[in-house]
Amino acid sequence: MEQPEYIQQRLRELFDSQNLAVLATHNIGQPYASLVAFVATEDLRHIYFVTPKTTRKFANLSKDHRVAILVNSSTNQAEDFHRAISVTAVGNAEEITGAQRNQILKQYLAKHPHLEDFVKSPTCALVRLTPRSYYMVKNFQTVMELHINP
Amino acid sequence: MRWIIPASKVEPQDQRRIGGKGYALASLFKGGFTIPETLCIPSDLYGEYVIRTGLRERILLELHRKDFKEMRWEEIWDCATRIRNMFLRMPIPAEIDTSLKAEIEFRFSGKSTAVRSSAPEEDTAYSSFAGLHESYLNVRGTDAILEHIRKVWASLWSDAALLYRQELGLDVEKSSMAVVIQEIVVGDRSGVAFSENPANPSQGVIESVYGLNQGLVDGAVEPDRWILDRRRQTIVSHTPTTRKYWMVPDEIGIKLEALPVTKSNQPPLDPKDVLEVFQLVCRAEDFFNAPQDLEWTYKEKTLFVLQSRPITTVAIDESGDKRSWYLSLHRSFENLKSLRQKIEEELIPAMIVEADNLAAIDEATLSDLDLVEEVKRRWEINHKWVNIYWEEFIPFAHGVRLFGQVYNDVLHPEDPYEFIDLLAHTDMASLERNRKLEELAGFIRNDQSLAHLLKNREYKSIPQEFIRKIEGFIDKYGDLTCSVTGGTHCDQEAEPLFNILLEMAAHPIIAMHDRKSVHNDELKQKFLNCFEGDRKIEAAEMLDLARTSYQLRDDDNIYLGRIESYLLAAIREARRRAENPKTRQSSGSQTRALVDVLSELDHRSKSLNPYEKKQGQTFQIKPRQLIGQPAGPGIARGKARVIQQHSDLSDFKHGEVLICDAVDPNMTFVVPLATAVVERRGGMLIHGAIIAREYGLPCVTGIPDATSLIQTGDEITVDGYLGIVTVGSADV
Structure with a gap:
């Protein structure tokens, strides 16, 4: 059961089913958590989100690329404790500009069409997170790690 | 919401709420049959209790610790035991409790009662699985009755019910349990009656014992048996038995006693009684419009119906299905x-x-x-x-x-x-063996030159006296290289035994856990x-x-x-x-x-490890936290020693964590060297858990992929309180 393919499939299902993720950045050692609308690539190598450039999260990740992001399927019910899956990704974040930006935004808007006006603003940054590792929690306390070789 | 309904007040729309058993009794009462005083506790109350007390979520968590398909019967039993204990320790909330007490007090003050399960589906879909849920006899006093209601509720999650969970459609979010409280009529003769013999439709069957019916139902008391002709309403045959015991009430519960000689000489029923019982079950058949399996009792001359349900002949023991065998392990x-x-x-x-x-x-x-x-x-x-x-x-x-x-x-x-x-x-043979090992290690610990000879494999120079001791040990317990318990013929070499002894000698004396x-x-x-x-x-x-x-x-x-x-x-x-x-x-x-x-002889020679290892290429998986059953309290950290085959044991080092598929007593000689035990096979009463507790070591069992996910040398933390095994350090 605990094979890489199985875990990758669970990750894809989770990322498809969820719109929002919690992003963790820091400012000189002070952790800061914020909510972002994200999309993950099929091969799980990248996670994209958008943010106004005026935000704390953007300032923080511009200063230090190291971030973590958490996606989970909880529904605020007692059942969450055994049913929900939670995934933390740890890696580096960077802003994407130029032609690549438009190309990726198409994928992004396919999942979040209502954000079209938002992303088209010149003050909105597209950020790419490249995870090194995923940490998947299920059945309340079972934790598996998935490490990505560069 | 009515949380308690007397049999006389049950309406047709209550059928689902009060379950098959309760509804059948209420129907019998309305049909003019004589039944003991009966109260029904509808299933809504079960729902109210598990939601208000938070038990519903706790049961959910308990049942989802592990995929059911991967659970052994022992683990299912453990799971049921933990759930049962939750019910035993969780009182009914005061506001519900108060409203129940008054009615129970009024009906059953000073009387002995039976508290029985009446699952909503029971006697229909549940009919093939009669007896999966509990019933309690001779319960006296309002508090005791309330406690037994909780025990009956807990039996919704008995090991038997969990084994048949698919057939029963057992589901935490949907399943519930009604309860029937019934006055115990202390009958002097009791039994069961089948209006139709499952083996011959033209006949009926009556079985009878002295005393309470439970003796017969449990199989503790052998009954007299009569076969009857359905059409003629006559006795075809009587098979008497040697009447030795009867089940009688005592202060709390019931007990089996020797039957007085005056009774053992004659059958519990005379022919007139046999026919009266048979007429009763035939009347029940007409009333319910289906052949009935009826429990009855005579108190003096009055014949009471204890319960009646349709006869089922569905066989649940399919070939290859071991579940009924597991249930047969429940012995009196x-x-x-x-x-x-x-x-x-x-x-x-x-x-x-x-x-x-x-x-x-x-x-x-x-x-x-x-x-x-x-x-x-x-x-x-x-x-x-x-x-x-x-x-x-x-x-x-x-x-x-x-x-x-x-x-x-x-x-x-x-x-x-x-x-x-x-x-x-207790004086287990494996512990005695480990004490002998410690004794041998003691000689090496106190004799530098002997230790030197063993380390350098200069076996020929070892003093004869020590050799004789080693031989004595091997004669009795084997040379420890044999993957069969107590084997003595597996390997002529004593080297693996010496390795273990040297390792033991290099460390302080290991005391049995004297906690x-x-x-x-x-x-x-x-x-x-x-x-x-x-x-x-x-x-x-x-x-x-x-x-x-x-x-x-x-x-x-x-x-x-x-x-x-x-x-x-x-x-x-x-x-x-x-x-x-x-x-x-x-x-x-x-x-x-x-x-x-x-x-x-397709003899066993397979490796201990049933899991095939696969190397991930682009993606590599690693375990971080693995969940099993907490089988021995404590927390410990050490390097993993994964036992893939028996010979790996001789490399075991002091302070390592034993990680294995299934410990059997012939492997437990390394346990005194270990700092914790992790086992794939699950259960609280398996060898690994037993021996770990004897040495006071943290132990986690029932981790399905333990021996394939964990590698020898991994840094492991074993939390024997929560049943969590953590691999590696906290770095990301």
């Missing part, structure tokens, strides 16, 4: 007592004689043809004992579980496995003080039986292992000869006979 105290006698007085002495007889024949001296015969003979002997092991020894292990349930019932401990502390420190010996006495007193008079004597007997059961759980493997080792020795000798025919004077046909007998 009486049954276990006689099983113990048989095991201690007949089976174990016979196993020892068998092994000694096998030892008398040296396979190396046999001719090829005699060896072929000897291999076959030993295979038969081993096979016979393996069967006896499954039929007699494994069911006897239920003595521990029976005791655990009684202990939890009277003491409601926070830890449902507290009772195991009372069973530990709680005072605590044990207190626990014992606490347990026994819950009983009075005869009950106290019975409780002490039950504890004694449980201790024997606990000890045999390990020892039987040692005896069985000796027998198996002789089979293996003969097989090894045959294989050696078959592989080297040219070096010996042996005809082609003799060699073929050896080859044939070897291929005939």
Whole structure:
């Protein structure tokens, strides 16, 4: 059961089913958590989100690329404790500009069409997170790690 | 919302809420049958209780610790035990409690009652699974009745129900349980009646015993039996029995007693009574419009219906389905007592004689043809004992579980496995072996030159006195290289044994866990003080039986292992000869006979590790936290030693964490060196858990991929309180 393919499939299902993720950045050692609308690539190598450039999260990740992001399927019910899956990704974040930006935004808007006006603003940054590792929690306390070789 | 409904007030729309049993009783009452005073507790109350107390979520968590498909019966039993303890310890919320009390007090003050399960589906979809849920007899007093309502609710999640969860559609979010409280009519004669004989539709059947019906239903009392002709309403035959016992009420519950001689000479029913009972069950058949299976009792001259349900003939024991066998492991105290006698007085002495007889024949001296015969003979002997092991020894292990349930019932401990502390420190053969090992290690510890010789493998210079001690150990316990318990013929080399001894000698003396010996006495007193008079004597007997059961759980493997080792020795000798025919004077046909007998025996030689390892390429997975069952309290950290095959054990180093597929008693010699134990096989009462507790080591069992996900050398933290194994450090 605990094979890489199985875990990758669970990750894809989770990322498809969820719109929002919690992003963790820091400012000189002070952790800061914020909510972002994200999309993950099929091969799980990248996670994209958008943010106004005026935000704390953007300032923080511009200063230090190291971030973590958490996606989970909880529904605020007692059942969450055994049913929900939670995934933390740890890696580096960077802003994407130029032609690549438009190309990726198409994928992004396919999942979040209502954000079209938002992303088209010149003050909105597209950020790419490249995870090194995923940490998947299920059945309340079972934790598996998935490490990505560069 | 009505939380309590008298049988006389039940309406048709209440059918689902009060369950099959309750509804059938209410219908009988309305149909003019004589039934004992009856109250129904509808299933809504169960729902209210588990939601208000938060038990619903706790059950959900408990049931989702692990995929059911990967759970062994032992783990299911453990799961049911923990859930049951939650119900035992969680009172009914005060506002509900108050409204129930008044009605129960009014109906049953000073009376003895039966508190029975009445699952909503029972007697329809549940009909094939009668008896999966609990009923309690002779419950007296309002508080006791309320407590037993909780026990009946808990039995919705009994091990039996969990085993048949798919067929029952058992679901935490949907399943619930109604309860029937019924006055016990202390009948002097009781029984069951089938309006139609399942074996012959033209007949009916009546079975009857003296005293309470429970004696018959449990199988503790053998009944008289009558076959009747349905059409003519006449008796076809009567099969009497030797009437020895009857079940009678005592202060709390019921007990089995010798039947007075005046009664044992005559059947419980005369022909007139037999016909009256038969007319009753036929009337019930007409009333329900289906053949009925009816429980009845006579109190003096009045005939009461205790319950009635449609006859079902659905067989649940399909081929390959072991569940009914698991359920047959639930043995009564009486049954276990006689099983113990048989095991201690007949089976174990016979196993020892068998092994000694096998030892008398040296396979190396046999001719090829005699060896072929000897291999076959030993295979038969081993096979016979393996069967006896499954039929007699494994069911006897239920003595521990029976005791655990009684202990939890009277003491409601926070830890449902507290009772195991009372069973530990018995003289298990594997512990005796480990003490002997420690003794041998002691010689090396105190003798630098001996340690030096062993380290440098200068075996020829080892003093004879020490060699004799080693030989004595090997004779009794084997050389530890054999993957069969107690095997003595696996390897002539004592090197693996020396490795272990050197490792033990290099570290301080390992004391048996001397925790709680005072605590044990207190626990014992606490347990026994819950009983009075005869009950106290019975409780002490039950504890004694449980201790024997606990000890045999390990020892039987040692005896069985000796027998198996002789089979293996003969097989090894045959294989050696078959592989080297040219070096010996042996005809082609003799060699073929050896080859044939070897291929005939598809003997076990498989690796201990059933999991295939796969290397991820782009993506690599690593475990971080693995969840199992907390089977021995404590927390410890150390390097993992994953046992893929038996020979890995001789590399075991002091302070390592033992990670294995399934511990059996022949592997537990490394446990004194270990800092914690992790096992793939699950359960609180398995060998690994038992021995870990004896040494006071943290233990987690039931981690499905333990031996494939964890690698030797991994840094492991074993949390024996929560059942969590953490791999590696906290770095990301």
